[in-house]
Amino acid sequence: VAFGQRDTRLPGFEAAAQACREHGFEPLVRKAGGRAAAYHEGTLVVDHVMPHADAIAGSKDRFSFFGELLAQALRTVGVQAAVGEIPGEYCPGEFSVYGTDPADAARRIKLIGTAQRVVSGGWLFSSVIVVENSAPIRSVLTDSYAALGLDWDPATAGAANDLVPGLTVQDVQDAVIAAYAGHASLRHADFGSYAGVDTREP
Template sequence: MESLLTQTKWRFIDQSISAKTASPLESFAMDDTLCHLVGQQLGKPTIRTWVHNDSVVLGIQDHRLPYVEAGMNELCANGYNPIVRNSGGLAVVLDSGVLNVSVIVSEQQPISINRAFEVMVEFIKAIFPELQDKIEAFEIVGSYCPGSYDLSIGGQKFAGISQRRMKNGVAVQIYLCVEGSGSERAELIKKFYQISLQNEQTKFKYPTITPHVMASLQQLTGQQITVEDVNLRIQQLLLEWDDQLEIMPLQQDEVELYSYYLTRIFKRNESLLR
């Protein structure tokens, strides 16, 4: 696991500022593009950081909520743009205090689902060596988008991990609640589910949100750590591992592939919202 991180030559793409005003769908298209490039060995393994302004990314199951339109209207009324991703997982909040990180590697040699998750856990602990003994990975009941690899400190979740696989590439993605209030973000999702369910019984069990189980790194550390600080830590860590680190956005010959995936993901999203 360690060798996968430290013995690999990396490319770093920083979209922590440039993606802010874009739709999160553009980030999903970007990771699909990078999965294709890395999986087909057309590019180096890549770490990408990205931030989007106030958005709520819903999963397929969320879109099946009985009163989802009312729930989405509530999100809009609170200044959040709801979108639906064509994949698993449940609702997550993205805003300027949340740093998203994608680690994209090739699966020329098989990488199990759990191993891919563990790679991200180890990466986050390497970014925060002063916290590595406190960070735990297990499901935090009462959080939004709960999963077996929720990252927490003292039982309060600050991050969730997902992954996507295609074209022999694996994109492991994490959202890190760095700044602001984790519980306020959880309150937003709690209200979304309350309005979207209206106490109806459904086959799928949606999470019952308990806001106090979620917090930001600022709250957990008592320090004014920022998204910019974490982004810089990532770049410095990668330079320690690879002194020939490529800090490089998509090149002209890669943009055409990105355009293909972008068009595809927007079409899929439009079909979900019909």
């Protein structure tokens, strides 16, 4: 579970961190983003890092662009996805991506949280897509938010395959890569080759 900087200043933070451990999640504090959000093997994290001389410029436009890009990716795999905050969502944000239940238009669940960190000379845009196995995420957020004293509606937490049964992380990964390919030339490589890390066996 990745907590926001503001969460650490609440009196219930240590209890919230312990609640995460009891659910089998490791509590961490992230630099970017707002309130607590949960990750596990059924989520897909997309980090986009770019050098930029004036990284603060266009920060809101990036939220809008990437939110719509990821919503588009989900739509290609059958999710009725759109950008916007839904009432009572965890880690609320104007540019969250939610999905609508095809059997109940009144039921909307948050599927993607986005965050941005700007530093001198560049920016990071990070997105977490919840694809599979929403129950543990809902449970750990329920207890950690209660410890923090934050109100939210657990019904807003879900996964893409709650709306499109059978959808997998690989399906969504392929859809995200295809969506990116519509805007940029892509080259595949392992992380170490880009990070300057020698990944060869000794």
